[in-house]
Amino acid sequence: xxxxxxxxxxxxxxxxxxxxxxxxxxxxxxxxxxxxxxxxxxxxxxxxxxxxxxxxxxxxxxxxxxxxxxxxxxxxxxxxxxxxxxxxxxxxxxxxxxxxxxxxxxxxxxxxxxxxxxxxxxxxxxxxxxxxxxxxxxxxxxxxxxxxxxxxxxxxxxxxxxxxxxxxxxxxxxxxxxxxxxxxxxxxxxxxxxxxxxxxxxxxxxxxxxxxxxxxxxxxxxxxxxxxxxxxxxxxxxxxxxxxxxxxxxxxxxxxxxxxxxxxxxxxxxxxxxxxxxxxxxxxxxxxxxxxxxxxxxxxxxxxxxxxxxxxxxxxxxxxxxxxxxxxxxxxxxxxxxxxxxxxxxxxxxxxxxxxxxxxxxxxxxxxxxxxxxxxxxxxxxxxx
Numbered sequence: 001x002x003x004x005x006x007x008x009x010x011x012x013x014x015x016x017x018x019x020x021x022x023x024x025x026x027x028x029x030x031x032x033x034x035x036x037x038x039x040x041x042x043x044x045x046x047x048x049x050x051x052x053x054x055x056x057x058x059x060x061x062x063x064x065x066x067x068x069x070x071x072x073x074x075x076x077x078x079x080x081x082x083x084x085x086x087x088x089x090x091x092x093x094x095x096x097x098x099x100x101x102x103x104x105x106x107x108x109x110x111x112x113x114x115x116x117x118x119x120x121x122x123x124x125x126x127x128x129x130x131x132x133x134x135x136x137x138x139x140x141x142x143x144x145x146x147x148x149x150x151x152x153x154x155x156x157x158x159x160x161x162x163x164x165x166x167x168x169x170x171x172x173x174x175x176x177x178x179x180x181x182x183x184x185x186x187x188x189x190x191x192x193x194x195x196x197x198x199x200x201x202x203x204x205x206x207x208x209x210x211x212x213x214x215x216x217x218x219x220x221x222x223x224x225x226x227x228x229x230x231x232x233x234x235x236x237x238x239x240x241x242x243x244x245x246x247x248x249x250x251x252x253x254x255x256x257x258x259x260x261x262x263x264x265x266x267x268x269x270x271x272x273x274x275x276x277x278x279x280x281x282x283x284x285x286x287x288x289x290x291x292x293x294x295x296x297x298x299x300x301x302x303x304x305x306x307x308x309x310x311x312x313x314x315x316x317x318x319x320x321x322x323x324x325x326x327x328x329x330x331x332x333x334x335x336x337x338x339x340x341x342x343x344x345x346x347x348x349x350x351x352x353x354x355x356x357x358x359x360x361x362x363x364x365x366x367x368x369x370x371x372x373x374x375x376x377x378x379x380x381x382x383x384x385x
Contacts, residue, residue, distance in 0.1 A: 004028060004029055005026070005027070005028045005033070005045060005046075006026075006027055006045060006046040006047070006048065007024040007025060007026045007027065007041055007045050007046070007047045007048070008024060008025050008027065008047075008048045008050065008056060008360065008362075008374070009022075009023070009024035009025075009038045009041070009047050009048070009049045009050065010023065010024075010049075010050040010054050010055060010056040010362065011050070011052060011053055011054060011055075012053075012054070012055045012056070012365070013025060013035065013055070013056045013057075013352065014055060014056070014057040014058075014329055014332055014352075015035055015058075015351060015352040015353060016057075016058050016332075016333065016336060016337050016350055016351035016352060016353070017337075017351070019329055020035065020037075022037065022038050022039075023035060023036065023037055023038060024036055024037075024038050024041055024047065025056065025352050025358070025360065026041075026045065027358045027374075027377045028377075029377055030124075030357055030358055030376035030377040030378075031355065031356070031357060031358060031377065032352055032353060032354055032355065032356045032357070032358045033354060034354055035352055035353070035354075050362050050371065050372075051371065053364065053365070054362050054363065054364060054365075054371055055362065055363055055364075055365050056352070056360055056361070056362050057332050057336065057352070057360065057361055057363070058332070058336035058337065058349070058350050058351055058352055058359065058360065058361070059093065059094070059095025059096065059336065059349075059359035059360050059361045059373060059374070059375065060092075060093045060094045060095060060270075060313035060314070060317070060335045060336055060361060061094070061095070061096050061097065061127070061335070061336055061339040061340055061345075061349060061350060062089065062094045062096075062097045062098070062270075062271060062272050062274070062313050062339070063097070063098045063100075063130055063169060063245070063269070063271055063339050063342065063343065064098070064100050064130060064132070064216065064217070064245060064271035064272065064273050064274075065085060065089060065094075065097045065098065065099060065100050065130075065272065065274050066100050066102060066273065066274060066275050066276075066308050067085055067274060067275050067276035067278070067285070067308075068084070068085040068086075068087075068088030068089050068274055068275075068276060068278040068279045068280065069084040069085055069087060069088030069276070069278075069279045069280050070084075070276045070277070070280035070281060070282045070285070071084045071085050071088075071276055071280075072275070072276050072285060072286075072287065073085065073099045073100060073101055073112065074101055074102060074104055074108065074112075074287075075286075077101065077108060077111045077112035077115045078111075078115050079115050079118045079119045079122060079123075081115070082099050082115060082116065082119040082123070082126055083119065083122075083123055085097075085099060086123060086125040086126060087279070088278055088279025088280065089272075089274065089278065089279060089312070089313070090125065090373050090375070091279055091370065091373075092278070092279070092312035092313055092314045092315070092370055093312070093313050093314045093317075093335075093361040093363060093368075093370045093373060094125075094312070094313045094373075095125060095359040095360070095361065095373050095374070095375045096124070096125045096126070096127050096349065096359060096375070097125060097126070097127065098126075098127055098128055098129060098130040098167065098169055098343075099112070099116060099119075099126065099129055099130070100129075100130040100131075100132050101129065101130070101131055101132065101133075102132045102133055102143075102144055103132070103133030103134040103136060103141075103144040103145055103148045103149055104133075104134070104145070104148055105148060106153075106155050106156060106159070109131065109134075109156070109159060110159055112129060112131075113129060113159060113164075116128060116129040116166065117164060117165055117166075120165045120166040121165065124357070124359075124375050124376040125375055126166065127166055127167050127343065127345065127349075128164075128165075128166030128167030128168055128169070128343070129166070129167075129168060129169070130169040130170075130171070131160075131168075131169070131170045131171065132144075132171040132195065132196075132216065133148075133149065133171065133172075133196065134148055134149050134150050134156075135149075135150070135151065135152055135156075135170075135172040135173060135176050135177055136149050136171075136172065136173050136176065136195070136196035136197070137149075137173040137175065137176055137196055137197050137198045139198050140173070140196045140197060140198055140221045140222060141196060141221075142196055142220070142221040142305070142306075143287060143288075143301060143305055143306070143307040143308075144196065145288050151176065151177070152177060152181065160185065160188070160190060161185075161188045161190075167191060167343040167344065167345070168189070168190045168191065169190075169191045169192075169193060169214075169343060170185065170190055170191070170192050170193070171193045171194070171195040171196070171214075171216040172192065172193075172194070172195070172197075173194070173195070173196055173197035173198065173199060174194055174197065174199050174203055174204065174206070174207035174212060175197065175198060175199045175200075175203050176197075179206075180210070181210075182207055182210040182211055182212050183210040183211055185211075186210065186211030186212075186213075187211075191213060191214065191342065191343055191344070192207075192211060192212045192213065192214070193212070193213070193214030193215060193216045193245075194207060194212055194214065194215050194216065194222075194232060194236065195215065195216030195217065195221060195222070196216070196221040196222070197221070197222055197232060198222070198223060199222075199231070199232045200229065200231060200232070201229065201230045201231055201232065201234060201235045203232075204231075204232040204235035204236060205235050208235070208236075208239055208241065208242065212242075213241060213242060213243060213342070214242065214243050214244065214245070214342060215232070215233075215236045215242060215243075215244040215245065215266075216245055217245050217246075217247050217252065217271065217273060218233065218236070218244040218245060218246060218253070218258075218261060219233065219252075219253045219257055219258075219261075220247070220252055220253065220306075236266055237261055237264030237265065237266045238264065238265055238266070239265060239266055240265045240266065240267070242266040242267065243266065243267040243268070243269055243338060243339075243341075243342040244261065244266050244267070244268060244269070245269055245270070245271040246258055246261070246268055246269070246270055246271065246316075246334070247271060247272065247273050247309055247311060247316075248270060248311075248316045248319040248320050248323060248324065249297070249309050249310075249311045249315070249316070249319065250319065250323060251297070251298055251306065251309070252273070252306060252309065255323040255324055258323075258324055259324050259325065262324065262326070267338055267341075267342075268334050268338065269334050269335075269338035269339045269342060270313060270316040270317065270320065270331070270334045270335045270338075270339075271316075271339075272309055272311040272312060272313060272316060273308045273309045273311070274308065274309055274310070274311060274312070275287075275292070275299050275307065275308035275309060275310065277294050277299070277310055278310060278311075278312055285299075287301075287307055287308075290302075292307045292308075294310060297309075297310045297311075298310070313335055314363065314368040314369075314370050315368065316331075316335065317331045317332060317334075317335050317368055318331075318367070318368035320334060328365060336349075336350040336351075337350035337351060338350075357376055357377075358374055358376060358377035359373075359374060359375055359376065360373065360374040361373050361374075
């Protein structure tokens with residue numbers, strides 16, 4: 001265990017906004033107390049010095065995590081399963097996440113919700129839950145079960161609006177729910193994102209007016225930009241109040257399209273859409289009972305349709321720099337401050353500033369090799385499962 005008050009020093013400290021040379025983050029218990037020049041540290045403060053050239057930055061926040069450590073959340077919606085997923089992703093710089101349940105039965109949704117409620121109490125890496133579905137377009141199911149895609153019913157409404165701890169993010173197709181449904185959800189504190197949708201430009205603007213604030217894996221499972229029907233992509237990218245998730249693996253979306261998206265008014269954030277092989281040892285996995293083959297970093301059904309990813313947040317940051325040409329500091333913001341702000345946690349996560357939770361990642365900037373992580377001020381190897 002770290003001393004109650006201690007410091008972590010690095011040649012480069014990115015606080016989420018500014019890059020500081022030869023600085024240190026002072027931590028007390030789970031909270032950041034200050035960021036100071038290394039020479040200003042008193043002799044009474046224990047200091048952990050990072051290797052030469054290393055960077056220290058806010059821990060990565062991944063809001064779309066289907067699995068990891070050979071665990072699929074849909075198949076193991078338990079606190080133990082969630083802990084295994086969080087452990088697997090922490091090695092790649094992800095200090096907090098939303099376990100993501102793709103379209104499933106109401107019974108599985110209820111078990112997943114209950115498991116996350118328990119996990120939030122035990123594990124600071126768990127920020128809440130992401131329900132990706134089931135209120136999706138039957139025309140854009142991706143690898144979601146077409147049989148389980150459905151309209152919202154009383155039981156789903158009761159689940160989504162019951163008292164909860166942590167964030168609740170729901171991905172839905174706005175054209176598949178009644179007018180006013182999104183406004184009612186956001187009125188209950190639910191964060192609503194558009195995904196797996198055929199929404200038109202006008203329908204998307206109407207959803208944004210009701211409080212929809214995100215787009216799930218931009219460009220995937222949605223109509224492309226077209227000259228006479230700009231569609232949901234154009235509507236989203238025109239809105240500064242919308243945050244869009246990017247899977248920057250070079251497989252889900254051509255980098256040229258993501259570079260174009262970055263020129264819009266919307267706010268980018270990185271997600272992985274990660275599946276069980278991340279941090280695991282098994283070469284393949286099953287989804288809805290069907291074998292998903294993993295080859296050359298690609299997760300796909302036998303028919304070739306992509307089924308999530310093998311991407312890690314550290315790789316996503318590296319790819320942002322290499323494929324999209326953004327500065328490393330901007331890529332780090334996409335991986336930390338942007339997702340924190342999106343789910344309403346921007347005042348406690350995503351920055352190395354006084355009063356923020358001490359979630360940090362140390363890494364080698366050229367390779368994005370993760371050297372260490374801290375969650376709530378601690379440098380755990382694993383959370384008990």
